[in-house]
Amino acid sequence: KMGNATLRMELGRASWKLFHTILARYPDEPTGAQRDHLDTYIESFAQVYPCGDCARHFVKLLEKYPPQLNSRKNAAVWGCHIHNQVNKVLHHDIYDCATILEDYDCGCGADEESADY
Template identity: 55%
Template sequence: MARRQHLTASILLVVVLFFSISYFLSGSSSHDVDRIHEPAGEPKSEFKVDLGGMPASLLDGESIAPKLENATLKAELGRATWKFMHTMVARFPEEPSKEERKTLETFIYLFSRLYPCGDCARHFRGLLSKYPPQTSSRNAAAGWLCFVHNQVNERLKKPIFDCNNIGDFYDCGCGDEDKKKGDKGKEGGKKEEAKTGELIKE
């Protein structure tokens, strides 16, 4: 009989502990949910980047990352990086503003310091000093990046890529408003062609 009382008391204690813990955990999570759904007011961070006031040493310094010893990881990182960079410049505006040009140029220089392979970053900065980024248009940026990529391919004894096909090879498939505008323009061109009987070249 005494044994049964201990068992009953133990079960009762476990049940009480379970419900107590559940109550306390559910109480704190409801406050978290309320906090998540609060509308965002003013940004909490006072951090703002002034590209004009950025010291040159920030853009021209040494690599932050150490040498990456693992050749497999280095190759994987390189492929992913080139895919990202080519896709980024493929989405760059055809006629960028001064601010957009400065943003891309600053990104490229900062990227050359932050790249997680220290040796690769050092080589890339060497290329940047010889061949500064071209940011006057999407085509200029894409052509420049393809040229720099081929400089790396040449150093690594890899095949040289035909830069004339760069737009086809690195299409991100994001949908392009310029293409939509171009399609409307082509329809307008077809109407114009039908009126005059001549083919209008774009």
């Protein structure tokens, strides 16, 4: 069986992958409803994140760095920056956010209608 530190890191990697991929698929020009859905999702994600210490820490980070949900690019860059705040605390490398949208291409192609935020 894997150790707890390894398990927590695996959970983190899987969670960040989905988190950044969702932000990279957020609409360029979101409607109010799409914005509300993503805002609720992020808030809930922080509240239900299974690692309690991580969740508490992330809720505080969200207060300090509120989600920027006026466009796809701003949302994705915001997500990259808040992940970098976690990286900083854990002494992990800081990620270059310049190509965040390309980095988290979900392979969903032109299927722009698939997600309803």
